[in-house]
Amino acid sequence: MTRLALAIPGSGPDPAAVGIALLASMAEQGLRVQHFRSWACPIGTRAIGALTGLPGRHLDAWLMPPEVCRSVFARGSRSADLAIIEGTIETIPRPLAASSYEESCTSTCGRPGALMPLAEALDAPIVAAISCDWLRQFHLPHLPARVEAVILDGLCDRREFPDMRRMVELVLGRPVLGALPALPEVRAALQDAPRDCPLDPDCVAALVSGFRQFSDLDALRHLACSRPLPPGFETDALVPTGPRFKVAYAHDEAFGDYFPDTLETLEALGAELVEFSPLSDGDLPPGVDLVMIGCGFPDRFAEELSANACLIAALRAWVCRGRPIFAEGGGCAYLGRLMRLGDRNVPGVGVFPFDAALLPNPEPPAPVSRALIRSGLLGEAGTVLRGYHSNRWQLLPAPEPDDCPARSGYLTAEHDVCFRRNAIGSLIHLHLAAMPQLVSGFAGLGRHGQTAPLFGGP
Incomplete structure (x- = not known):
């Protein structure tokens, strides 16, 4: 080293x-x-x-x-x-x-x-x-x-x-x-x-x-080469615990921007990784425990993504069964009810109760701190999260009459982190290496087939 x-x-x-x-x-x-x-x-x-x-x-x-x-x-x-x-x-x-x-x-x-x-x-x-x-x-x-x-x-x-x-x-x-x-x-x-x-x-x-x-x-x-490594330097704090779990992560022309070491963090915690494409696949990979949809540019492929009705149905069914999804940035926007792209509106997956509006002059990702207003996989209410905010999108609340506030809503007062049952969508890019409890929680949820929502009240 x-x-x-x-x-x-x-x-x-x-x-x-x-x-x-x-x-x-x-x-x-x-x-x-x-x-x-x-x-x-x-x-x-x-x-x-x-x-x-x-x-x-x-x-x-x-x-x-x-x-x-x-x-x-x-x-x-x-x-x-x-x-x-x-x-x-x-x-x-x-x-x-x-x-x-x-x-x-x-x-x-x-x-x-x-x-x-x-x-x-x-x-x-x-x-x-x-x-x-x-x-x-x-x-x-x-x-x-x-x-x-x-x-x-x-x-x-x-x-x-x-x-x-x-x-x-x-x-x-x-x-x-x-x-x-x-x-x-x-x-x-x-x-x-x-x-x-x-x-x-x-x-x-x-x-x-x-x-x-x-x-x-x-x-x-x-x-x-002039300095030796400090004692204990190579000890990895991320040690797999329990049985392995399987993670399907989106990777194609529309999605695939993850923090460089995100996938390694998952593997260090015992994950088996498998790719899928929201553009071309008709279903989620079999036997997975967690679905991840990272940042990307769904606005450039909005019509193609919206036309893949088979995968949209699979994602909706996955969430309805209480299975976990973690989506960030463009992946979060894709899972909303509508993508507002300037002069046109394109249907999204419809998992989260918002419309995602593409901002006309987006700024680079910016560092932010957010306090959770609900307890759940991200932490107890009041926990402060750190990450980089995607400034390409704005989430506009778009609830439907049958939405249950106990099963869907926002985890931050700024309306940039959303949940539905055990699915999380975030405009804030979080660093999983610094949050192993989040991945461990997702892994345990997937392995045990738990379907009850893991989010409490304010």
């Missing part, structure tokens, strides 16, 4: 240019490199997988307590030669000044998943990317004590490199192990690149070529 934390600027493309250059350069040396973002996003990017051959993962100190971070990291990096955790420390309070773990996890600009708590939980050495603009103005940024080396970012003239390196090493007392040229056209292309497509190979080649001119890859690898 050779590991390195890379501190990047707090703004710019995701992934950052210096991160792409480091990942691709290490991969070109024949290393299997596993990338971890330090903030979670259920809608992933294909850029990392195309660079390294391993799908990008995430760690998020805002969602995951330290023991879960270590467990997720251990599982995710077992097959890699090098793990790189990328995040920002620019707006994070210094560790000694932070009044709590919570305070050290959240940046003042509102983006959770800071790098510093992760580096501390994993005992990972930190390399900070410093903008050359600061150095041209003779302004050296403050670096936390844990930062052990520097990469110069945005070098305009190769002749600047010796003087800038000398300035950093004399004033900040850290070695400069590399630099990335400015390459303004490449950076502009990265800023505009779509998240769901691989990066332009010419852009990647230019970044690698520029980075390798000034960087000591062997020194970076040596730094990544």
